[in-house]
Amino acid sequence: MQRIISHINTNAESFKENSLYNLKLRDELKEKIRKARFDRPQRDFDRLKRQDKLFVRDRIDLLLDPGTPFLELSALAANRSYDGKSPSASMITGIGIVNGREVMIHADDASVKGGAWYPLSMKKLVRMLDIAIENQLPVIHLCDSAGGFLPLQSQFFADRYHGGRVFRNMCQLSKMGVPQLSVVLGHCTAGGAYIPALSEYSVIVRGTGAVFLGGPPLVKAATGEIITADELGGCDLHTQVSGTADYPASSEQEAIAKAREIVAQFSRIEKEKIEQQAVEAPYYDPSELYGIVPKDNKIQYDVRELIARIVDGSRFSEYQPAYGSTLICGFAHIWGYKVGILGNNGVLFNDSSLKGAHFMQLCNQNKTPLVFLQNITGFMVGREYEENGITKDGAKMIMSQACSVVPKFTVMVGGSFGAGNYGMCGRGFDSRLLFSWPNSKISVMGGEQAADVLVDIKLSQLKKEGVTLCEEEIAAIRKPVLAEYENESDAYHSTSEIWDDGILDPIDTRNSLGIAISASLNKSIEKPGFGTFRF
Amino acid sequence: MAQIKKVLIANRGEIAVRIIRTLKEMNIPSVLIYHAEDHFSQGVREADECIEIFGDTPVAAYIDPQNIINACHKSGANAVHPGYGFLSENSAFVSHLEEEEIIFIGPSAEIIKLMGDKISARSFMIKHQFPIVPSVVEEDDPASFAERAREIGVPLLIKAAAGGGGKGMRIVRDPAELDSQIEQARSEGLRYFGDGRLFCERYIERPRHIEVQILADRQGNCVHLWERECSIQRRFQKVIEEAPSPTLNDEQRKEICQTAVDMATKAGYSNAGTVEFILAQDGSFYFLEMNTRIQVEHPVTEFITGMDLVAEQIRVANGESLSKTQAEIQINGHAIECRINAEDPDQNFMPSLGPVLKLRAAQGAGIRFDTGLQEGQKVGSAFDPMLGKLITHGSNRDQARRRSLRALRETVLMGLTTNINFLQRILELDAFIEGDLHTHFLEEFSAQLEPDEIDEDTLKLLLAAAVSMDPQQQSGSAEIPEPYASIGSWRN
Amino acid sequence: MRSFYNIAGQSIEVELLRRAASQLLIYNGEESTIAIKALGDDEYRVTVEDQSTSLFAIQQGDQFFIHLNGNNYQVDCEDEMQSASGALSDEDKVVANAPMPGTVVAVNVTAGQTVKSGESLMVIESMKMETTIAAWRDGVVCKINFCVGDSFDRQAELIQLEE
Numbered sequence A: 001m002q003r004i005i006s007h008i009n010t011n012a013e014s015f016k017e018n019s020l021y022n023l024k025l026r027d028e029l030k031e032k033i034r035k036a037r038f039d040r041p042q043r044d045f046d047r048l049k050r051q052d053k054l055f056v057r058d059r060i061d062l063l064l065d066p067g068t069p070f071l072e073l074s075a076l077a078a079n080r081s082y083d084g085k086s087p088s089a090s091m092i093t094g095i096g097i098v099n100g101r102e103v104m105i106h107a108d109d110a111s112v113k114g115g116a117w118y119p120l121s122m123k124k125l126v127r128m129l130d131i132a133i134e135n136q137l138p139v140i141h142l143c144d145s146a147g148g149f150l151p152l153q154s155q156f157f158a159d160r161y162h163g164g165r166v167f168r169n170m171c172q173l174s175k176m177g178v179p180q181l182s183v184v185l186g187h188c189t190a191g192g193a194y195i196p197a198l199s200e201y202s203v204i205v206r207g208t209g210a211v212f213l214g215g216p217p218l219v220k221a222a223t224g225e226i227i228t229a230d231e232l233g234g235c236d237l238h239t240q241v242s243g244t245a246d247y248p249a250s251s252e253q254e255a256i257a258k259a260r261e262i263v264a265q266f267s268r269i270e271k272e273k274i275e276q277q278a279v280e281a282p283y284y285d286p287s288e289l290y291g292i293v294p295k296d297n298k299i300q301y302d303v304r305e306l307i308a309r310i311v312d313g314s315r316f317s318e319y320q321p322a323y324g325s326t327l328i329c330g331f332a333h334i335w336g337y338k339v340g341i342l343g344n345n346g347v348l349f350n351d352s353s354l355k356g357a358h359f360m361q362l363c364n365q366n367k368t369p370l371v372f373l374q375n376i377t378g379f380m381v382g383r384e385y386e387e388n389g390i391t392k393d394g395a396k397m398i399m400s401q402a403c404s405v406v407p408k409f410t411v412m413v414g415g416s417f418g419a420g421n422y423g424m425c426g427r428g429f430d431s432r433l434l435f436s437w438p439n440s441k442i443s444v445m446g447g448e449q450a451a452d453v454l455v456d457i458k459l460s461q462l463k464k465e466g467v468t469l470c471e472e473e474i475a476a477i478r479k480p481v482l483a484e485y486e487n488e489s490d491a492y493h494s495t496s497e498i499w500d501d502g503i504l505d506p507i508d509t510r511n512s513l514g515i516a517i518s519a520s521l522n523k524s525i526e527k528p529g530f531g532t533f534r535f
Numbered sequence B: 001m002a003q004i005k006k007v008l009i010a011n012r013g014e015i016a017v018r019i020i021r022t023l024k025e026m027n028i029p030s031v032l033i034y035h036a037e038d039h040f041s042q043g044v045r046e047a048d049e050c051i052e053i054f055g056d057t058p059v060a061a062y063i064d065p066q067n068i069i070n071a072c073h074k075s076g077a078n079a080v081h082p083g084y085g086f087l088s089e090n091s092a093f094v095s096h097l098e099e100e101e102i103i104f105i106g107p108s109a110e111i112i113k114l115m116g117d118k119i120s121a122r123s124f125m126i127k128h129q130f131p132i133v134p135s136v137v138e139e140d141d142p143a144s145f146a147e148r149a150r151e152i153g154v155p156l157l158i159k160a161a162a163g164g165g166g167k168g169m170r171i172v173r174d175p176a177e178l179d180s181q182i183e184q185a186r187s188e189g190l191r192y193f194g195d196g197r198l199f200c201e202r203y204i205e206r207p208r209h210i211e212v213q214i215l216a217d218r219q220g221n222c223v224h225l226w227e228r229e230c231s232i233q234r235r236f237q238k239v240i241e242e243a244p245s246p247t248l249n250d251e252q253r254k255e256i257c258q259t260a261v262d263m264a265t266k267a268g269y270s271n272a273g274t275v276e277f278i279l280a281q282d283g284s285f286y287f288l289e290m291n292t293r294i295q296v297e298h299p300v301t302e303f304i305t306g307m308d309l310v311a312e313q314i315r316v317a318n319g320e321s322l323s324k325t326q327a328e329i330q331i332n333g334h335a336i337e338c339r340i341n342a343e344d345p346d347q348n349f350m351p352s353l354g355p356v357l358k359l360r361a362a363q364g365a366g367i368r369f370d371t372g373l374q375e376g377q378k379v380g381s382a383f384d385p386m387l388g389k390l391i392t393h394g395s396n397r398d399q400a401r402r403r404s405l406r407a408l409r410e411t412v413l414m415g416l417t418t419n420i421n422f423l424q425r426i427l428e429l430d431a432f433i434e435g436d437l438h439t440h441f442l443e444e445f446s447a448q449l450e451p452d453e454i455d456e457d458t459l460k461l462l463l464a465a466a467v468s469m470d471p472q473q474q475s476g477s478a479e480i481p482e483p484y485a486s487i488g489s490w491r492n
Numbered sequence C: 001m002r003s004f005y006n007i008a009g010q011s012i013e014v015e016l017l018r019r020a021a022s023q024l025l026i027y028n029g030e031e032s033t034i035a036i037k038a039l040g041d042d043e044y045r046v047t048v049e050d051q052s053t054s055l056f057a058i059q060q061g062d063q064f065f066i067h068l069n070g071n072n073y074q075v076d077c078e079d080e081m082q083s084a085s086g087a088l089s090d091e092d093k094v095v096a097n098a099p100m101p102g103t104v105v106a107v108n109v110t111a112g113q114t115v116k117s118g119e120s121l122m123v124i125e126s127m128k129m130e131t132t133i134a135a136w137r138d139g140v141v142c143k144i145n146f147c148v149g150d151s152f153d154r155q156a157e158l159i160q161l162e163e
Helices: A013-038 A042-050 A056-063 A119-135 A150-155 A163-175 A190-198 A216-223 A229-233 A235-242 A252-264 A286-292 A303-307 A350-365 A383-387 A390-402 A447-464 A471-489 A491-496 A506-520 B013-025 B042-046 B058-062 B065-075 B091-099 B109-116 B118-127 B142-152 B175-193 B250-267 B298-305 B309-317 B397-410 B420-428 B456-469 B471-477 C080-085
Strands: A070-073 A091-098 A101-108 A139-145 A180-189 A201-205 A210-212 A247-249 A317-319 A327-334 A337-344 A370-376 A408-417 A433-436 A441-443 B007-009 B030-034 B049-052 B079-081 B135-137 B156-160 B170-172 B198-202 B208-216 B222-234 B237-243 B271-279 B285-291 B334-341 B358-360 B367-371 B386-394 B412-414 C003-007 C010-019 C022-027 C030-040 C043-048 C051-060 C063-068 C071-079 C095-097 C102-107 C120-126 C129-134 C139-144 C157-161
Touching: A013 A286, A056 A091, A056 A101, A056 A139, A056 A252, A070 A119, A070 A506, A091 A119, A091 A252, A091 A506, A101 A119, A101 A252, A119 A139, A119 A163, A119 A506, A139 A190, A163 A180, A163 A190, A180 A190, A180 A252, A190 A210, A201 A235, A201 A252, A210 A229, A216 A229, A229 A235, A235 A247, A247 A252, A252 C080, A286 A303, A286 A506, A303 A327, A303 A337, A303 A370, A317 A350, A327 A350, A327 A506, A337 A350, A337 A506, A350 A390, A383 A390, A408 A506, A433 A491, A433 A506, A441 A447, A441 A471, A441 A491, A447 A471, A471 A491, B007 B013, B007 B065, B013 B030, B013 B042, B013 B309, B013 B367, B013 B386, B030 B042, B030 B065, B049 B065, B065 B091, B079 B309, B091 B109, B109 B118, B109 B250, B109 B285, B118 B135, B118 B198, B118 B250, B118 B285, B135 B142, B142 B156, B142 B175, B142 B198, B156 B175, B170 B175, B175 B198, B208 B250, B208 B285, B208 B309, B222 B250, B222 B298, B237 B298, B237 B420, B250 B271, B250 B285, B271 B309, B298 B309, B298 B334, B298 B367, B298 B386, B334 B397, B334 B420, B358 C051, B367 B397, B386 B397, B397 B420, B412 C051, B412 C063, B420 C071, B456 B471, B456 C003, B456 C010, B456 C022, B456 C030, B456 C043, B456 C051, B456 C063, B456 C071, B471 C010, C071 C080, C120 C157
Parallel strands: A101 A139, A139 A180, A180 A201, A180 A210, A201 A247, A337 A370, A370 A408, A408 A433, A408 A441, B007 B030, B007 B079, B030 B049
Antiparallel strands: A070 A091, A091 A101, A317 A327, A327 A337, B135 B198, B156 B170, B156 B198, B208 B222, B208 B271, B222 B237, B237 B334, B271 B285, B334 B386, B358 B412, B367 B386, C003 C010, C003 C071, C010 C022, C022 C030, C030 C043, C043 C051, C051 C063, C063 C071, C095 C157, C102 C120, C120 C129, C139 C157
16 A cells, blocks of 8 residues: 655744644643543542542553553543533543453542532433443443432433433443443442443442442431441442342452453453554654644645554555545555545535545445544535535435444544534544544534624614614624634534544544544444435 | 491481482492382482381481381391481480491490480580580579579570570570570470470670581591581571681681590590580680581581591491591681571571472582482471582682582572572671671671662563463463554553 | 562562563553563573573462572462452451461460460461461450361461451
8 A cells, every 4th residue: 555645844834833833732632631630629539538439540540451551532521511510521431451351431530529420421421331332342330429410400310311321321232242340439329329230240349339229318318217328238238138239349459350350251252354454653753743734724734644644654545536636535554454534625526525425335345444534614515516416415425424334433633514524424423433633623614604694694684673883893793703603613612512522632543543443343344235315 | 246238327308318329439238218208309219228117297207216127127227327317316216226236327325325415415524624614504403593593694595405406595684584584495495305404504695606527436546527617507507507617727726626536535436426616706615515426517528628427437337447547637628508498588587388390409610519309399397498508619718608609599499488599698798708707697697688679670570581471461461452452551 | 461479578560461573561650572482491581671681480370480690589479359359457357377387286275265466376387497376366266277286288277266
């Protein structure tokens, strides 16, 4: 496979400016993540220590095989909600290796509000289980949560994707034959009690672990019975009397060691075989990505320069190199896995849409996972393009993408606007994992355009009322609209709302995709099939 | 007198092998008794004939005189070499053999009896005006024992009359503790030797342990084979012995060796024996005890004199005269013996056990490794923890010392914890190099004898070797799937 | 998989990882490339990064004996479960296990007797050395498993205190 010839001049002024800008974004990201992970008042750490509990990060380090990676998902979930009181939505989720098995991990973070679940925690939990279902990943729950955050119960209890979905998903996973293991390190109250109860295996720590439908305060209120948490649902009760939990442990360390031993007994799933070859590091330095991605996302650049810094050996077999040149398609390898890559080099035209639709069908035919590098302002608009059927050609691309049976992965590397988001496998289209870069923007249309549209509507309304505005007055209307739009299209807003599975430092893209692809192959790939294409 | 035709070895371990080798060189057939515990030992492999013996415990089998006499009758052996320990200093056993007309390769029963009892030995030495540490004997007047002991003045050493090997010994520095220490020594004496009689002597600070090897024939020739210094001890057990002593000058050496010869002559001694002395810091020396047998540390004497002590013992027992006169016995160079024990010096010398998984002796000029161990043999708790002795000879003390160090490093003995590294550390101490020894040397330098921290490079090598061989790790490591293994400990 | 190797009283967490053709030792958060080549007769050539040394090594049960540069080392292995559950405090301990094989010389207590921490329960002898088994906490003797003269193996349960 041919190596991409890079045309980047690392000495160019623009490269240096871009680097400065993107490295600043990178540093901001790292700092936000650091804060979400570790920024807690000392008294919270002291409380954990008093309770003989480990900090959730240390639990995960103990659980994972040393020297192996952990792909954390949605580390900045809820970063724009609840006044920042629910860092990472009060839980860690991610994919890692436990005793050689690829597993999904969910760990409650009891260092904030006793690990209480906020609405976005519930969303993150449901998403985590969706990922487990889609990729047939065993799940390890490190349970330590006070339960749902009651003041916000209306936002997490009753709806389809609220609390009930967690348990529904757990049951589905079990039905698929994918085991789950709960390690009860703190309280599992009310709904939370079903997490260990619905798991195939469970371990509970004597003294600190407890499982009950109603905690001691509720029991007292309901029946007047005064009882301690340990008597009500502690380790000995559940491992000796009720049989709700399987293995007792005298410390968190022992519980986690036991969990590792249990995972070692899981049968390994025969993974789906796709084309694979020996791994080769990218020929071009991935840290050059910082200099390539423009400071201003209105500036178009060649997505092949990104591909060259993500894929094995910077090698890329481009499909239809002379046709539909605003959509770059081709084959490459990531961590040895063969993938089909689609990346935007401009607005989608009829030819680029048709090229994309056909390329995705090829990938389905030869079992090649798809990677979308999304930097798209949308499909071309205008009379000429409508005449040429841009909408039905776009529909073909969307149909081809939506019906793909191979695993899909999306990285928001720039803009994601309008129907382009659909064609390039946005959140609605079940990418196995979807990541954003810190510079990325997402909205139904570009911020400027949206502000213009909104201002136009306002002006025509006023005009009917006979009011005309001067420049300053128009600007005064436009400015807040634009600001709110900018804010809501920001990657941090997306990730806060769990519209993605996390923001990546661009140089982490290759490893993240490598793990994502590996995980996806736990599920076998069905025979391809599509809906009807409008010709 | 009957000629020795066949020798039965009433012992085990390295000394059995040692004796068999000399017998082979003298063309005398050997018979070795063994308990089932020793079935796979080297002695059993090397002896011409082996007879299994039985007993309530393995040790009991070896110290049952009837077992030995029966074995002699069965094999036709007409002589017994007792080695050291077990029945080697049991006068009743020797008398028993005499009744059965079996030659005992050692001194007469009377001398064994005289020297075997500390009190009678001491009285004998006093009677003949040999130097003795000021002391009092309980038996002389039990009621005034403590009072008489107090008169000698502290520090005092209380000993069991029948004691040996450090059992039943107590040092008293505070007169107030005298009574309680007397009782403890008595109970230990009773427990270990079935004899609660005690005596008490002046305790000499920083004493050296010097002993003189004696050989005497029945023709009235008595020679010394110079001295050995055995000051490196722990719990009164010798650890490193050397010959000659690094501290004696020629005059002192001659005096102490001649004193030993005079003592043996006075006692009418025959065969090999050792007179043990305490040498005080001021150069005065006192009789300690006489061992009427071959000693563990005899090889250092063999190295510097070129004589075979076991062969001389057999000659004497056979009624022959000694092979050399005193004038012919010269000191050639220096020899050091290190006792390799199954023990953990870092865990208060706790005995260790286990199979000998690997045994590879050091090679080269001036190196002798005496052991009865075989690879695959299991070292149990039935016997003494001594696994073997590494003896080296050099033209001077430093060469012998360096050779010992090299040989210890090259000795591969795996499967159980040994004191080999500890011995190396002793040999590397400045005070040892300077020869500034005394019997509490190991206690004095205990801090410096602690093992060094293992450096990082060594630790990595050890861990690398261990993980590479650990089947759990080998199967476990294969389990980390790609690309996780290659990505390593990355976090996003 | 995670193992704990005990060397000279120090418990070290290690892990072996394979990456492509090489083996990596992970210890102390550091990775080192290692290689081992058998030279026969229990001798090996071990390479850590660029440093290469010959040594003798033998495995016996959970122990490795290693002879390296004239020094003898013992590496005791524990897997993570043993390591996590092994740390029972004396207060919780119910039974005294024999530190080494040997025979019972004296039994100083009877079942049902109340004992104080440090009190001698039993004297055992191994390789001519006597060791006292002392009460590790205050308690009541509930079971004595051996009589004077009995012999036992390493780790044998000698005597039990009530929980």
